[in-house]
Amino acid sequence: MRRPAGMFAINLMLMLAWCGSFGSFGPWTLLTGFVAGFAVLYLTRRVWGDPEPQYFRKTFAFLSFFGFYANALLQSSILIARQVLSPRITARPGVIAVPLEAERDLEIAALANLITLTPGTLSLDVSEDRSTLYVHAMFFDDPEVVLDDIKNNFERRLLEFLR
Numbered sequence: 001m002r003r004p005a006g007m008f009a010i011n012l013m014l015m016l017a018w019c020g021s022f023g024s025f026g027p028w029t030l031l032t033g034f035v036a037g038f039a040v041l042y043l044t045r046r047v048w049g050d051p052e053p054q055y056f057r058k059t060f061a062f063l064s065f066f067g068f069y070a071n072a073l074l075q076s077s078i079l080i081a082r083q084v085l086s087p088r089i090t091a092r093p094g095v096i097a098v099p100l101e102a103e104r105d106l107e108i109a110a111l112a113n114l115i116t117l118t119p120g121t122l123s124l125d126v127s128e129d130r131s132t133l134y135v136h137a138m139f140f141d142d143p144e145v146v147l148d149d150i151k152n153n154f155e156r157r158l159l160e161f162l163r
Helices: 004-022 027-043 054-085 105-117 143-162
Strands: 094-099 121-126 132-137
Touching: 004 027, 004 054, 027 054, 054 143, 094 143, 105 121, 105 132, 105 143, 132 143
Parallel strands: none
Antiparallel strands: 094 132, 121 132
16 A cells, blocks of 8 residues: 555544544544554554555655744744834845746645745746746845745745645
8 A cells, every 4th residue: 555645544544543442532632643543554664565655755744844834934924023013114025936846736826825825925926837936025135045945945845745
């Protein structure tokens, strides 16, 4: 069973069995059941026919992205709050064209939405050939830094678990 969806379904069944054995379906029991099911699947991964199934790689990539994005949200929110509360305006807005590695509609839409949800940035448009995403950034002091952040942090990390 090498498909991530199949492993995820087994993990959910193990989680439900865990909750049933404890007689509780509360959030904490669901979380610990999912983690316990994940651990069981990871420890028995050789039984499933693949020493490093895609499910585990994608799960770790998702958790890594989740941590990165939570940190990015926190940092950008603080930066925007500081700018709003400051008597001096130091923002230097600008628009940048970001060449995309993302090819599928899901990948492009997810990247555009994540950029838009991050305070201080806004996805404006995607080129007709879907190879470029236009992004407005509130702090555009160095275009290379903005481009590098989007390409090497947002897009790369997102594609790690979507592909």
